[in-house]
Amino acid sequence: MSFGYLRNNWSRVLDLTIEHIExxxxxLLVGLLVAIPLTIxxxxxxxxxxxxxxxxxxxxxxxxxxxxxxxxxxxGLGRDPAVVVLxxxxxxxxxxxxxxxxxxxxxxxxxxxxxxxxxxxxxxxxVRLPLALPVLIAxxxxxxxxxxxxATVTAWxxxxxxxxxxxxxxxxxxxxxxxxxxxxxxxxxxxxxxxxRGMEYLTPGARVQRIGRGRTA
Amino acid sequence: xxxxxxLPNSGRHGSRIEFDRVSRVYxxxxxxxxxxxxxxxxxxxxxxxxxxxxCGKTTLLKMVNRLIEPTSGTIRIDGEDIRQMNAATxxxxxxxxxxxxxxxxxxxxxxxxxxxxxxxGWPKESISxxxxxxxxxxxxxxxxxxxxxxxxxxxEQQRVGLARALAVDPSMMLMDEPFGALDAIxxxxxxxxxxxxxxxxxxxxxxxxxxxxxxxxxxDEIVVLRAGQVIQHGSPLDIxxxxxxxxxxxxxxxxxxxxxxxxIDAGSALNRNGNVRNExxxxxxxxxxxxxxxxxxxxxxxxxxxxxxxxxxxVGTLGIPDIWSAGLERGTES
Numbered sequence: 001m002s003f004g005y006l007r008n009n010w011s012r013v014l015d016l017t018i019e020h021i022e023x024x025x026x027x028l029l030v031g032l033l034v035a036i037p038l039t040i041x042x043x044x045x046x047x048x049x050x051x052x053x054x055x056x057x058x059x060x061x062x063x064x065x066x067x068x069x070x071x072x073x074x075x076g077l078g079r080d081p082a083v084v085v086l087x088x089x090x091x092x093x094x095x096x097x098x099x100x101x102x103x104x105x106x107x108x109x110x111x112x113x114x115x116x117x118x119x120x121x122x123x124x125x126x127v128r129l130p131l132a133l134p135v136l137i138a139x140x141x142x143x144x145x146x147x148x149x150x151a152t153v154t155a156w157x158x159x160x161x162x163x164x165x166x167x168x169x170x171x172x173x174x175x176x177x178x179x180x181x182x183x184x185x186x187x188x189x190x191x192x193x194x195x196x197r198g199m200e201y202l203t204p205g206a207r208v209q210r211i212g213r214g215r216t217a
Numbered sequence: 218x219x220x221x222x223x224l225p226n227s228g229r230h231g232s233r234i235e236f237d238r239v240s241r242v243y244x245x246x247x248x249x250x251x252x253x254x255x256x257x258x259x260x261x262x263x264x265x266x267x268x269x270x271x272c273g274k275t276t277l278l279k280m281v282n283r284l285i286e287p288t289s290g291t292i293r294i295d296g297e298d299i300r301q302m303n304a305a306t307x308x309x310x311x312x313x314x315x316x317x318x319x320x321x322x323x324x325x326x327x328x329x330x331x332x333x334x335x336x337x338g339w340p341k342e343s344i345s346x347x348x349x350x351x352x353x354x355x356x357x358x359x360x361x362x363x364x365x366x367x368x369x370x371x372x373e374q375q376r377v378g379l380a381r382a383l384a385v386d387p388s389m390m391l392m393d394e395p396f397g398a399l400d401a402i403x404x405x406x407x408x409x410x411x412x413x414x415x416x417x418x419x420x421x422x423x424x425x426x427x428x429x430x431x432x433x434x435x436x437d438e439i440v441v442l443r444a445g446q447v448i449q450h451g452s453p454l455d456i457x458x459x460x461x462x463x464x465x466x467x468x469x470x471x472x473x474x475x476x477x478x479x480x481i482d483a484g485s486a487l488n489r490n491g492n493v494r495n496e497x498x499x500x501x502x503x504x505x506x507x508x509x510x511x512x513x514x515x516x517x518x519x520x521x522x523x524x525x526x527x528x529x530x531x532v533g534t535l536g537i538p539d540i541w542s543a544g545l546e547r548g549t550e551s
Contacts, residue, residue, distance in 0.1 A: 108315065108317075108319070109319075109321060109322070111284065111315075112313075112315060112319045112320075112321070113321070114284060114308070115282060115284060115308060115313040115315070115319075116308060116309070116313060116332050116333055116336070116381070117305045117306070117307075117308035117309035117310075117333060117336055118305065118332075118336065119305050122336065126321075127321055127323075130323050131322070131323055204323040204324075205323055207323075207365075208322045208323050208365060208367055211365050211367040211368055
């Protein structure tokens with residue numbers, strides 16, 4: 001094992017990294033477009049929360065290779081089926097955290113928002129959303145990190161990205177190539193994790209919690 | 218635009234609130250939370266809704282700003298049926314103070330106080346000026362503007378809650394056990410300040426509590442509730458000296474005689490023997506109540522106290538016999 005491949009082919013690794021980011025970002029975007037309406041649905045209809053989360057957990061348990069293979073007849077190979085699978089897996093982390101965050105806002109504070117004369121929209125945008133924000137971003141962070149690592153497997157159906165280095169490396173018996181892919185994926189996931197942690201830290205809701213701890217300590 | 222243009226109530230009296238056969242039934246409950254309440258709150262009165270938990274006092278209060286809608290009956294503010302008004306518009310006209318967590322934890326103190334003026338679209342300079350005025354009114358330093366609620370003590374937070382409710386100088390305030398979570402000393406101080414603010418601004422206040430002592434200290438009128446019904450409506454002295462039934466008697470409970478003393482001020486029980494000499498006796502002002510005076514006598518071990526007017530000039534003396542006879546007179550007059 002050596003870093004030879006990474007040293008000699010860094011521009012290809014960089015291209016694949018960008019491809020990997022594109023694939024993950026697209027999958028997250030599609031995932032969000034589905035998760036946001038689902039969250040709104042179960043926050044306003046609490047009875048649907050448990051059945052929906054159980055359904056999303058069931059999806060999460062499908063082995064990734066099986067899921068990808070299952071979609072080949074209808075969507076073929078390439079990026080499209082990869083986006084579908086990654087977006088579907090991300091639903092559990094997104095919807096569970098989004099709904100937990102919004103439900104976790106103190107009912108008395110929401111009543112105070114009504115009491116001072118905020119409309120439903122004002123109450124949501126000025127009180128509920130900012131207070132839920134740390135948990136919402138945490139959900140996005142978990143979904144992002146798991147999507148980045150899962151996006152490795154989708155190289156198996158020619159969706160591109162850093163997974164190609166792993167599969168090619170295995171096929172050509174080139175450990176240095178496998179190492180390059182592994183390192184790049186890990187670096188990407190860690191960077192994303194740090195980025196979102198920084199965002200969480202900067203939200204007003206998180207700042208309030210720090211003040212609260214400081215007072216009681 | 219001068220600030221006063223945003224405060225249409227300035228210099229005006231409070232609102233009249235009428236409950237006309239108001240009921241509220243929760244599904245699955247065996248009796249109505251509020252049952253057929255007929256009640257008129259006159260403008261500028263400080264009215265306390267008193268009763269044990271589950272008596273319907275909070276439900277009654279929250280129906281005024283439509284956080285809860287009545288099952289039947291009508292509530293009118295200054296003659297206008299509140300169902301005819303937009304709920305958010307109605308609420309911006311009514312100051313609302315609740316226990317403990319009413320402040321928005323992610324907003325600075327200045328943002329919390331400015332919530333309603335912002336909703337009403339006041340210009341920035343007017344809001345800023347008003348925040349300063351309100352901080353002065355509730356006795357908090359201007360340096361608190363940039364702090365968050367979690368950085369303040371419970372009493373300070375409740376002052377901010379009061380300032381937020383007073384921001385647009387509403388003609389009425391709804392207060393739901395606002396001092397319930399505070400320690401006794403802070404509670405007494407805030408009660409006094411609320412009374413002073415009420416004297417100064419003259420808005421109608423509807424105040425919910427289960428604490429009889431708090432009710433007696435604050436109220437012009439007390440409305441005693443049980444199982445959603447009004448059991449008695451009268452002045453604090455009426456409630457203490459002539460309870461309508463055993464329920465009210467139990468609520469007023471022990472220490473009744475002492476409570477009666479707390480309703481009589483030193484000026485009215487004064488022994489005006491003309492021979493006023495300040496012999497180094499402890500002094501009280503004539504608006505202090507007899508309970509305070511008795512307490513002072515017991516603490517200092519003196520026979521008498523000097524009673525002074527608001528300028529500190531002595532007007533008479535007060536001893537145990539005077540307190541005793543004043544308590545007896547008032548106790549038997551009704």
